Amino acid sequence: MAKSPLIVFEHVTKWYSGNVIGLNQCSATIGKGITGLLGPNGAGKSTFLKLATGQIYPNIGQVSIFGVNPFANTGIFTKVGYCPEQDAFWSWMTGKEFLVNLSLVHGFSKKEAKDEAKRVLEIVGLDDARADRRIVTYSKGMRQRVKVAQAMIGDPELLILDEPFAGADPITRAYLGKVFEKLKKKGVSILISSHVLHEVEAFASQIKLIYRGRLLAEGPVKRIRQLIYDHPHRIFIKTKSPRKLAQHLIIEPSVSSVEISNGGKNSSLWVLSKNPYEFYRTLPKILIDTGIPVEEFQSVDDNLQAVFDYLISR
Amino acid sequence: MEKQITSTMETHSDLLSNQVILRVSIRRSILSRRGLAIILVQLLFAIYPIIGVYMAQTKDKNIYANGAMEAFHGWIRVLFEIIIFPFSIAIVSSLLISDEIEDRTITYWLIRPIPRYEIFVSKLLSLFFGVALMSIIVVPFNFLMFAWGAQILGEQIYWELLAHHLAISIVANLFFASIMMFFATRFPHSILISIIYLILWEYLIYSIISESAGGGLRWFFARNYIEQYQEFIANEFFQQSFVLDVSSYSNLLILGGLTLLFSFLAVKSGAKREYP
Ligand SMILES: Nc1ncnc2c1ncn2[C@@H]1O[C@H](COP(=O)(O)OP(=O)(O)OP(=O)(O)O)[C@@H](O)[C@H]1O
Ligand SMILES: [Mg+2]
Numbered sequence: 104m105a106k107s108p109l110i111v112f113e114h115v116t117k118w119y120s121g122n123v124i125g126l127n128q129c130s131a132t133i134g135k136g137i138t139g140l141l142g143p144n145g146a147g148k149s150t151f152l153k154l155a156t157g158q159i160y161p162n163i164g165q166v167s168i169f170g171v172n173p174f175a176n177t178g179i180f181t182k183v184g185y186c187p188e189q190d191a192f193w194s195w196m197t198g199k200e201f202l203v204n205l206s207l208v209h210g211f212s213k214k215e216a217k218d219e220a221k222r223v224l225e226i227v228g229l230d231d232a233r234a235d236r237r238i239v240t241y242s243k244g245m246r247q248r249v250k251v252a253q254a255m256i257g258d259p260e261l262l263i264l265d266e267p268f269a270g271a272d273p274i275t276r277a278y279l280g281k282v283f284e285k286l287k288k289k290g291v292s293i294l295i296s297s298h299v300l301h302e303v304e305a306f307a308s309q310i311k312l313i314y315r316g317r318l319l320a321e322g323p324v325k326r327i328r329q330l331i332y333d334h335p336h337r338i339f340i341k342t343k344s345p346r347k348l349a350q351h352l353i354i355e356p357s358v359s360s361v362e363i364s365n366g367g368k369n370s371s372l373w374v375l376s377k378n379p380y381e382f383y384r385t386l387p388k389i390l391i392d393t394g395i396p397v398e399e400f401q402s403v404d405d406n407l408q409a410v411f412d413y414l415i416s417r
Numbered sequence: 418m419e420k421q422i423t424s425t426m427e428t429h430s431d432l433l434s435n436q437v438i439l440r441v442s443i444r445r446s447i448l449s450r451r452g453l454a455i456i457l458v459q460l461l462f463a464i465y466p467i468i469g470v471y472m473a474q475t476k477d478k479n480i481y482a483n484g485a486m487e488a489f490h491g492w493i494r495v496l497f498e499i500i501i502f503p504f505s506i507a508i509v510s511s512l513l514i515s516d517e518i519e520d521r522t523i524t525y526w527l528i529r530p531i532p533r534y535e536i537f538v539s540k541l542l543s544l545f546f547g548v549a550l551m552s553i554i555v556v557p558f559n560f561l562m563f564a565w566g567a568q569i570l571g572e573q574i575y576w577e578l579l580a581h582h583l584a585i586s587i588v589a590n591l592f593f594a595s596i597m598m599f600f601a602t603r604f605p606h607s608i609l610i611s612i613i614y615l616i617l618w619e620y621l622i623y624s625i626i627s628e629s630a631g632g633g634l635r636w637f638f639a640r641n642y643i644e645q646y647q648e649f650i651a652n653e654f655f656q657q658s659f660v661l662d663v664s665s666y667s668n669l670l671i672l673g674g675l676t677l678l679f680s681f682l683a684v685k686s687g688a689k690r691e692y693p
Contacts, residue, residue: 119693158527159691169426175689178426180530187528189521193445207437208529210429253525 107170108132109261109292110155115164117150117316125150126161127316133294137287139303139324140296142313148296149188151313152265155294156185169261184254188265188296190246198234198241198249199224202256209257223252228278244275251279262286264295268302280306304328335359336379341399345370348395355389357381371399428530438526438539439546446513447547455505459555505551506590510544510597518692527692537602537687541680544594552587588672595679602687 110133117125126147133155142148153159154166157173166173173179192201199220206216224234227248233241238249251267268276283293284306297303303310310327312320320330342348349361349372357378364371376382390397446452517523526536 153693156528158524159693171426174691175533177527177530177533178428180528181426181428183528185524185528187521187524189524191521191524193441193522195444204437204441205525205529208434208526208531210431210434210530212433257530 108134109169110294111165111167112151112154113165115154115161115166117147117154117159117161124316126154128164129313129316129318130164131311131318131321133292133311134309135292136308137283137293137295137303137306138309138311139300139307140294140311140313141298141300141303141327142296143298145315146298146313147316148298148313149265150316152185152263152294152296156180156183156263180259181257182260184256184259184262186250186254186262186264186267188269190243190250192238192246192249194239195237197237198229198245198252199231201238201249202234202252205253206256219256223255226255226282227252228282242272243270244272247271247275248279251282260291262291262293262295264293266296266298268297268299276302300328333378335375335377336382338374338376338379338382339399340372340374340397342370342372342395342397344395345372347393348372348389348397351389351393351395355382355385357385426530428532430532430535434529434531435535435539438536439543442513442540442543443546446509446516446543447550451512452509452547455509456551456554459505459551460558506548506593507597509547510594511601513540513544513547514598514601514687523692533688534684537598537684540687541595541598541683544598545591548587548590548594552590588669588676592672592676592679595676595683599679599683599686602683602690 110131112126112129112131115126115129119125129147129151131151140148140151150159154161155168155173157166157168157176157179160166160174168179169182171179196204202220202223203216206219207213209216209219211219224230229245229248229252233245238246241249247267247270251264254262254264267279271279283295286293287306295303295307300310304324307324310322310324311318312327320327340348345363345365349363352358352372352374353361357376358374359377360375362373362375364373374382386400389395517526523536527533
């Protein structure tokens with residue numbers, strides 16, 4: 104890499120009290136641009152981001168950010184903005200007060216703090232009327248916007264955002280997505296965690312897949328997308344004549360196995376396809392040719408969890 | 418290159434930042450509904466002397482060796498100074514730290530470019546402010562109760578004694594506050610633990626103040642055995658601690674020193690721990 108990486112994890116292991124493992128021998132390098140940290144619930148995404156921002160320290164291994172050890176080293180926050188996952192606010196504060204107060208702590212004078220609050224509010228698209236309401240009355244989407252706004256105080260070079268889309272409405276998602284793209288053009292780097300690929304694939308250039316505390320795969324968004332859509336899918340089909348349909352399906356090259364679960368009227372098929380793309384194309388043809396009626400059809404593998412289970416069992 | 422990076426990554430340190438943390442902490446832990454409820458409970462207990470007056474006048478009167486007013490002082494001392502006030506402080510000081518850790522609002526302070534210890538200095542100051550506020554509200558109220566009780570009982574008020582108690586109580590409570598804050602930074606989710614520690618320290622502090630080992634609690638428990646109790650207050654406790662002696666000022670100094678020590682430890686352990 105020509106330029107020095109922003110964040111480096113070297114064989115980092117972190118466990119919490121009660122022998123819960125948060126990260127397990129994780130080595131990773133985060134460079135410039137937008138990086139998506141992808142993993143299902145409990146994968147260790149938040150642990151990763153808290154380690155990177157020095158809120159916790161590794162039990163084994165080393166973490167560095169901008170070349171320094173982040174633990175309790177608050178100097179890094181001149182360059183790093185962090186958006187926590189938790190939805191925590193001081194109950195009496197309005198959005199504006201919240202941001203002004205935090206700007207003051209950031210080192211702005213009273214007047215500058217007001218301007219700074221205004222600037223970040225504008226970026227995340229919260230107008231005055233909403234900013235003057237108490238945060239606890241906000242919708243989830245608005246609260247996410249305020250949290251992202253506080254991470255932008257001081258115009259950091261690197262934003263570390265823990266699931267900023269979680270629970271947000273589609274409008275907020277789209278809006279924040281655009282904000283991140285604009286920031287990227289301005290040269291701001293972003294590390295963003297999520298458990299859904301399509302939330303981040305539009306603007307992230309690199310993806311890190313993390314599961315059970317381990318870095319499973321990493322690469323440009325295209326490769327990870329392929330990986331996810333290329334892995335076998337399990338498909339559920341509900342039909343009145345499962346045996347007949349199974350006979351037709353098993354000879355298809357895209358199908359690796361068919362399982363019939365018989366229950367009288369509720370008979371159904373579980374199809375394992377190693378080439379789902381191909382399978383989804385040929386299935387309608389088969390159904391039309393054979394005339395077998397299908398009541399229900401469902402791909403259960405559209406969630407990340409299954410992809411990870413697959414990746415880990417390879 | 419490396420040097421350049423570190424030189425631009427320095428924390429700043431200014432009064433304004435600390436003021437904000439101080440203000441938010443006070444607003445949250447002391448001027449909040451819960452903080453005010455704690456003060457209210459204290460006020461309710463500050464009225465407790467009324468019961469003391471009643472008891473001193475009626476059937477309990479004969480058990481007090483040195484007169485009704487002394488009995489009256491005793492009531493105040495046990496119920497208010499030894500139990501209610503310190504407990505309130507234990508709760509407020511644990512809340513001051515644990516609450517923000519538990520609901521994670523502390524994160525918003527921890528991710529600013531200010532040294533971590535400043536966060537905890539601000540919190541300690543807001544705690545001391547809370548202690549002072551409670552003293553200002555509750556102690557004069559208590560004094561009024563005394564004056565009123567003395568009028569009814571037709572006895573003199575030990576004004577010097579009250580002043581002495583006030584001084585001790587404020588310093589002792591600052592001391593509690595610093596200790597509780599220290600424990601809160603160590604064991605964030607443990608109001609229960611702080612209360613256990615509180616009881617232990619209670620015992621020690623009253624040893625220091627009253628110069629009779631474990632005075633406060635022993636006296637309190639002795640109350641269940643009226644006869645021993647009668648002897649006890651006649652011989653030991655009252656004789657020693659109801660005198661404004663100079664040595665108590667040295668005790669105040671000891672407490673003050675310990676307060677500084679625990680404040681330092683509280684700030685240090687708060688700044689050095691991790692916040693998962
Ligand atoms: N403070 C904590 N104390 C104990 N265990 C924890 C703590 N925080 C996280 N863990 C555990 O560490 C593991 C990783 O958690 P982490 O929060 O990093 O996952 P995540 O990928 O962020 O998940 P999510 O999508 O739910 O936010 C989980 O098993 C979790 O239960
Ligand atoms: Mg998380």
